[in-house]
Amino acid sequence: MTTEPRTSIVWDYAPAPEATDHVRLRDRYGLFIDGASRDPAESRYEQTLNPATEQPIAEVAWAGPADVTRAIDSARAAQPKWAALPDRERAKYLFRIARLIQERARELAVVETMDGGKPLRESRDVDIPLAAAHFFHYAGWADKLRYGVNAREVAPLGVVGQIVPWNFPLLMAAWKLAPALACGNTAILKPAETTPLTALLLAEICQEAELPAGVVSILPGDGETGATLVRAPGIDKVAFTGSTAVGRDIQAALAGRPTSLTLELGGKSANIVFEDAALDQAVEGIVNGIFFNQGHVCCAGSRLLIQESIIETLIAKLWRRMGRLRVGDPLDKNTDVGAINSAEQLQRIETLVAAGEDEGAQRRTIACELPEHGYWFAPTLFTEVSPAHRIAVEEIFGPVVSVLSFRTQAEAIEKANNSRYGLAAGIWTDKGAKAFEVASALRAGVVWQNTYNHFDPTAAFGGYKESGFGREGGPAGLRPYLKIAR
Amino acid sequence: MSRLAVRKTYKLWIGGAFVRSESGRHDHAVQADGAQVNIPRASRKDVRDAVAAARKAQGPWAARTAYNRGQILYRAAEALESRTDQLAAVSDRGQVQDAVDVLVHYAGWTDKLHAVLGGVNPVAAPFLSFSVPEPTGVVGVVAPDGPALLGLVAELAPALAAGNTVVAILSEPHPLAGLDLAEVLGVSDIPGGVVNLLSGRRSELAPALGAHRDLNAIVDVSGDSELAAELDRLAAETIKRARHGAAVTGYDTAIADALERLDGLSELKTAWHPIGA
Numbered sequence: 001m002t003t004e005p006r007t008s009i010v011w012d013y014a015p016a017p018e019a020t021d022h023v024r025l026r027d028r029y030g031l032f033i034d035g036a037s038r039d040p041a042e043s044r045y046e047q048t049l050n051p052a053t054e055q056p057i058a059e060v061a062w063a064g065p066a067d068v069t070r071a072i073d074s075a076r077a078a079q080p081k082w083a084a085l086p087d088r089e090r091a092k093y094l095f096r097i098a099r100l101i102q103e104r105a106r107e108l109a110v111v112e113t114m115d116g117g118k119p120l121r122e123s124r125d126v127d128i129p130l131a132a133a134h135f136f137h138y139a140g141w142a143d144k145l146r147y148g149v150n151a152r153e154v155a156p157l158g159v160v161g162q163i164v165p166w167n168f169p170l171l172m173a174a175w176k177l178a179p180a181l182a183c184g185n186t187a188i189l190k191p192a193e194t195t196p197l198t199a200l201l202l203a204e205i206c207q208e209a210e211l212p213a214g215v216v217s218i219l220p221g222d223g224e225t226g227a228t229l230v231r232a233p234g235i236d237k238v239a240f241t242g243s244t245a246v247g248r249d250i251q252a253a254l255a256g257r258p259t260s261l262t263l264e265l266g267g268k269s270a271n272i273v274f275e276d277a278a279l280d281q282a283v284e285g286i287v288n289g290i291f292f293n294q295g296h297v298c299c300a301g302s303r304l305l306i307q308e309s310i311i312e313t314l315i316a317k318l319w320r321r322m323g324r325l326r327v328g329d330p331l332d333k334n335t336d337v338g339a340i341n342s343a344e345q346l347q348r349i350e351t352l353v354a355a356g357e358d359e360g361a362q363r364r365t366i367a368c369e370l371p372e373h374g375y376w377f378a379p380t381l382f383t384e385v386s387p388a389h390r391i392a393v394e395e396i397f398g399p400v401v402s403v404l405s406f407r408t409q410a411e412a413i414e415k416a417n418n419s420r421y422g423l424a425a426g427i428w429t430d431k432g433a434k435a436f437e438v439a440s441a442l443r444a445g446v447v448w449q450n451t452y453n454h455f456d457p458t459a460a461f462g463g464y465k466e467s468g469f470g471r472e473g474g475p476a477g478l479r480p481y482l483k484i485a486r
Numbered sequence: 487m488s489r490l491a492v493r494k495t496y497k498l499w500i501g502g503a504f505v506r507s508e509s510g511r512h513d514h515a516v517q518a519d520g521a522q523v524n525i526p527r528a529s530r531k532d533v534r535d536a537v538a539a540a541r542k543a544q545g546p547w548a549a550r551t552a553y554n555r556g557q558i559l560y561r562a563a564e565a566l567e568s569r570t571d572q573l574a575a576v577s578d579r580g581q582v583q584d585a586v587d588v589l590v591h592y593a594g595w596t597d598k599l600h601a602v603l604g605g606v607n608p609v610a611a612p613f614l615s616f617s618v619p620e621p622t623g624v625v626g627v628v629a630p631d632g633p634a635l636l637g638l639v640a641e642l643a644p645a646l647a648a649g650n651t652v653v654a655i656l657s658e659p660h661p662l663a664g665l666d667l668a669e670v671l672g673v674s675d676i677p678g679g680v681v682n683l684l685s686g687r688r689s690e691l692a693p694a695l696g697a698h699r700d701l702n703a704i705v706d707v708s709g710d711s712e713l714a715a716e717l718d719r720l721a722a723e724t725i726k727r728a729r730h731g732a733a734v735t736g737y738d739t740a741i742a743d744a745l746e747r748l749d750g751l752s753e754l755k756t757a758w759h760p761i762g763a
Binding site: 249456458460464467474486 | 756
């Protein structure tokens with residue numbers, strides 16, 4: 001295969017850094033319990049770093065077992081009153097939160113980017129608007145719950161414990177909190193250890209919205225805090241988004257208990273390109289599928305399945321396009337690929353990429369200058385990948401795509417479904433009938449046809465098989481938070 | 487002159503075939519007329535064979551039209567109705583009739599589930615986005631000891647209506663109703679492997695079923711809390727959907743939470759397709 005040299009055109013962009021002077025972060029953030037910021041019982045504070053600079057941004061309290069108990073007590077105390085509010089009043093609190101997120105959108109976007117490393121373009125255009133949209137959508141459900149469950153009588157579950165990952169910190173908090181609160185539950189949210197800040201700003205927003213004390217608690221911490229929270233006897237429902245390994249631990253820990261559970265876990269999603277696809281459009285979709293948010297996306301199109309007849313052409317186009325990706329300062333508005341979220345995640349990506357090389361796959365990584373400090377991984381493409389290679393099986397959760405080939409539609413479906421995961425898939429073809437036929441044969445919770453990585457609060461999202469169970473978004477997202485009368 | 491009866495050899499039902507346990511083992515059971523009979527004591531290998539048969543049958547079963555699956559379940563109800571007298575001797579008449587009505591109820595669900603659980607999503611972008619329920623896959627059922635027939639049918643029917651295939655562990659003390667049901671389903675139009683019924687020791691079979699990596703969900707109405715916890719732990723290994731509950735007591739309890747039963751064994755798939763050029 002011939003690969004074209006990188007373009008001779010020099011794509012010089014003047015730096016376009018987003019101003020940060022309008023963001024006023026405190027030096028230190030407490031736990032948000034019972035409507036106010038609290039010192040942790042064990043006085044443990046940890047620094048949260050900017051992964052693009054490795055510089056600390058703020059000190060954040062980490063919750064221990066005593067804090068978890070305190071939060072559950074306040075959530076328990078607040079729950080009956082919250083559920084007893086007229087539905088339309090509960091709705092209005094959530095509408096307020098949606099509006100406040102919109103009003104503070106620029107600040108939230110900048111903080112999300114500083115704390116997590118994602119390009120500002122994404123936090124500004126995707127994370128924050130969608131977080132507001134989720135609150136707005138579920139606010140409207142609060143006084144229509146029975147219509148979401150086929151006119152059955154409903155009741156909230158009680159106190160819910162929610163754990164969210166570091167890839168979409170505020171958006172995942174919104175996915176969790178909005179439906180839980182709309183249904184009359186009170187919630188304790190644990191943000192990820194590397195990205196607590198926007199959740200803590202959301203705590204401020206809850207105060208600004210005059211949300212009753214105890215309805216939402218925010219408990220930053222690490223996996224230990226999460227493990228304590230999900231195992232606590234006072235929790236009626238656990239909702240977890242994160243790795244399949246941790247999801248499995250949580251499911252096992254809740255064995256034999258009445259605690260209800262929903263899991264949104266990992267993926268190794270197939271992005272399938274047929275020979276009749278519009279190739280330039282497909283290239284954009286492939287790039288969006290795997291390099292969006294540095295590939296830190298549970299539904300990332302990390303297995304690229306290409307029909308044999310077009311494989312050389314498509315890879316040449318893709319490689320050329322990858323060469324145009326701008327990697328670097330996440331706060332620069334021109335940046336396409338930002339910083340890897342943490343040193344630990346960078347290590348995981350490097351380990352799997354090394355395994356790909358060791359097992360005989362062909363690696364190509366784009367040439368680009370990476371900043372001296374921070375955690376970076378340049379967009380990478382693997383060809384000559386066998387379906388048994390670790391990079392074709394395991395979730396890398398980084399900007400690394402593995403290419404596999406297929407000859408027939410049946411083979412494409414078989415290969416796409418040959419995974420323990422089943423979160424998402426992409427299909428690229430100009431034949432509508434074929435797209436729908438393949439979409440219905442794929443064992444995946446979300447199937448994008450001639451597009452990728454679109455999300456909406458009205459559209460259910462969640463996995464098949466080991467990608468978890470339960471759905472978020474739309475009326476299906478209400479069911480996990482309600483007791484439905486027989 | 488008294489006629490010598492032709493006795494029935496009870497068998498497992500795996501992949502559409504009536505078979506003895508591959509282990510060759512047997513247990514005893516007592517018929518309604520007091521006669522002691524032998525029944526197969528299924529092995530872990532039988533469980534694996536049954537799951538393999540159910541997996542093979544699942545795609546084709548789900549691929550049938552909802553109308554067709556509804557008619558097949560209705561056909562099963564017809565077949566059960568015609569055997570009411572015989573099965574009433576093992577269970578009681580009311581229970582058999584309830585089981586028939588439960589099959590009829592769920593036969594009617596096959597082509598309504600999509601409208602009730604799914605729909606078009608009004609997304610804020612130019613896409614046709616819609617969500618549809620699809621079967622979870624292969625479902626394990628641990629049947630209750632009583633009501634043995636109705637309790638089994640009430641778990642089979644929603645699983646099948648949603649497009650799943652089933653491997654069920656029959657009641658250990660009361661296996662005959664389930665083994666008879668196999669003969670009823672065997673003469674309806676249910677394709678081989680869509681339902682697989684195993685008699686034997688629950689303590690041996692249920693954990694083997696729950697641990698099977700190619701099983702997608704487990705429904706346990708045994709009422710055994712220790713088994714429930716063990717099945718949950720096994721389910722976590724491959725993130726299986728697990729539901730535990732009390733056995734149904736009659737038609738009303740079998741259909742009261744029909745939608746939750748169907749939803750619990752369905753996966754919602756959301757598809758996105760661009761609108762415009």
